Amino acid sequence: MSFPKNFLWGGAVAANQCEGAYNEDGKGLCTQDVTPHGIVGPRTEEPTEDNMKLIGIDFYHRYKEDVKLFAEMGFKVFRTSIAWSRIFPNGDEETPNEKGLQFYDDLFDECHKYGIEPLVTISHYETPLHLAKTYDGWVNRKMIGFYERYVRTIFARYGKKVKYWLTFNEINSVLHEPFLSGGIYTEKDKLSQQDLYQAVHHELVASALATKIGHEMMPDAKIGCMILSMPTYPLTPCPDDVIKTMESVHKNDFFGDVHVRGYYPGYMKRYFRENNIEIKFEPGDEEILKNTVDFVSFSYYMSICETADPAKQTKGKGNLMGGVPNPYLEASDWGWQIDPKGLRYVLNYYWDRYQKPLFIVENGLGAVDKLVEKDGVMTVEDDYRIDYLQKHLLQVEEAVKDGVDVMGYTSWGCIDLVSASTAELKKRYGYIYVDRNDDGTGTLNRYKKKSFYWYKDVIATNGEALHK
Numbered sequence: 063m064s065f066p067k068n069f070l071w072g073g074a075v076a077a078n079q080c081e082g083a084y085n086e087d088g089k090g091l092c093t094q095d096v097t098p099h100g101i102v103g104p105r106t107e108e109p110t111e112d113n114m115k116l117i118g119i120d121f122y123h124r125y126k127e128d129v130k131l132f133a134e135m136g137f138k139v140f141r142t143s144i145a146w147s148r149i150f151p152n153g154d155e156e157t158p159n160e161k162g163l164q165f166y167d168d169l170f171d172e173c174h175k176y177g178i179e180p181l182v183t184i185s186h187y188e189t190p191l192h193l194a195k196t197y198d199g200w201v202n203r204k205m206i207g208f209y210e211r212y213v214r215t216i217f218a219r220y221g222k223k224v225k226y227w228l229t230f231n232e233i234n235s236v237l238h239e240p241f242l243s244g245g246i247y248t249e250k251d252k253l254s255q256q257d258l259y260q261a262v263h264h265e266l267v268a269s270a271l272a273t274k275i276g277h278e279m280m281p282d283a284k285i286g287c288m289i290l291s292m293p294t295y296p297l298t299p300c301p302d303d304v305i306k307t308m309e310s311v312h313k314n315d316f317f318g319d320v321h322v323r324g325y326y327p328g329y330m331k332r333y334f335r336e337n338n339i340e341i342k343f344e345p346g347d348e349e350i351l352k353n354t355v356d357f358v359s360f361s362y363y364m365s366i367c368e369t370a371d372p373a374k375q376t377k378g379k380g381n382l383m384g385g386v387p388n389p390y391l392e393a394s395d396w397g398w399q400i401d402p403k404g405l406r407y408v409l410n411y412y413w414d415r416y417q418k419p420l421f422i423v424e425n426g427l428g429a430v431d432k433l434v435e436k437d438g439v440m441t442v443e444d445d446y447r448i449d450y451l452q453k454h455l456l457q458v459e460e461a462v463k464d465g466v467d468v469m470g471y472t473s474w475g476c477i478d479l480v481s482a483s484t485a486e487l488k489k490r491y492g493y494i495y496v497d498r499n500d501d502g503t504g505t506l507n508r509y510k511k512k513s514f515y516w517y518k519d520v521i522a523t524n525g526e527a528l529h530k
């Protein structure tokens with residue numbers, strides 16, 4: 063018993079981290095255009111030259127070459143996002159930007175040319191900047207209407223080309239990075255819990271509404287939620303640690319629970335009561351939330367620990383939210399603790415909880431790569447990346463043996479791109495090396511890494527090659 067026959071192997075990117083062309087063909091500014099240092103530095107008023115995302119890896123102009131390389135690896139699926147501000151430059155216009163729409167038509171056609179199914183994230187950390195500045199992003203209920211217009215537009219346009227949709231990337235990350243994730247312009251330390259959770263409510267309603275509309279407009283479509291997963295283990299068997307862990311896990315499960323069950327769970331109502339948070343439900347919201355997803359997708363990079371002991375409450379580094387470091391695990395160069403078994407654990411956890419097909423839509427190792435010449439060809443000997451991916455995929459296989467329904471796996475940054483958290487290009491994830499450096503130098507040429515051939519073999523053998 064191994065990977066299912068129709069397993070969707072592929073790779074994932076996001077528009078803002080690879081496309082570049084930040085102001086071409088009518089595109090408006092998005093939140094990423096003013097965050098040259100990701101979440102680790104201040105945002106700017108205007109786009110600045112040191113912002114690597116303005117050019118990205120120039121995917122906007124080079125996508126044909128890149129899709130061809132994905133096809134050479136045997137991708138069945140390619141996950142990318144639509145940049146909202148290419149379609150609605152400000153976000154609140156009545157009519158869409160035709161040139162933006164055309165770009166994704168061409169991109170999806172190019173994927174289909176090779177039999178690659180697009181998997182599209184509707185909103186991936188790239189809210190139009192105007193919506194952030196004028197409305198304070200998702201804090202404002204008007205965002206539901208703007209998002210609805212946007213999804214109706216893209217569903218109408220791409221309904222025949224795109225079968226798999228994700229409503230919001232890592233929707234739970236808004237709790238940790240309100241600007242990046244929710245386009246909330248108010249500074250994080252000035253944002254009240256009331257406003258933050260009201261924004262969450264608006265996103266949850268918008269997501270359910272998109273699911274409803276999507277099902278009506280595209281009967282064959284599969285629409286999923288997307289969660290930042292980070293298994294959280296109690297630091298010790300002390301019952302206080304176990305309860306504290308349960309409570310912090312609930313904060314993230316809230317998002318999947320609403321998407322799958324269609325209503326607010328009791329533990330969250332308690333949290334709101336005890337913290338004087340009153341979520342404003344408009345008439346009809348409860349009904350909308352009942353439009354539940356077809357599958358649950360998630361990112362997985364690492365796990366963390368939790369403790370009730372204030373003296374042990376240290377915070378390690380991690381994907382948008384750190385946690386108490388696990389003494390049993392090693393970390394990547396960026397301090398993210400590596401835990402392949404955590405992937406089997408989280409697959410089982412979600413399957414037990416939701417009984418919905420699961421899709422791993424992000425997983426990978428951010429590392430510094432060195433371009434070298436081997437047998438007259440430029441390449442990267444990225445055995446460390448192969449080791450990381452192989453160990454994780456073997457745990458996916460274990461979960462399949464456990465009876466978990468896993469639809470597919472798209473590794474993150476299948477081609478090098480700009481990091482979301484630090485906005486660096488030197489944090490590379492790809493099977494394909496892109497010659498571009500953080501000082502702006504580089505030819506933008508593409509080179510196949512050793513992992514390119516490894517992944518190609520894994521896909522061609524439907525996972526058998528993992529046992530070589």
Ligand code: BG6
Pocket residue numbers: 076079187231232290361381382424428474480481482483484489
């Ligand atoms: C996820 C995001 O949080 O992690 C991606 O969905 C991001 O956009 C990925 O790139 C890896 O994080 P980073 O910070 O290394 O780019």
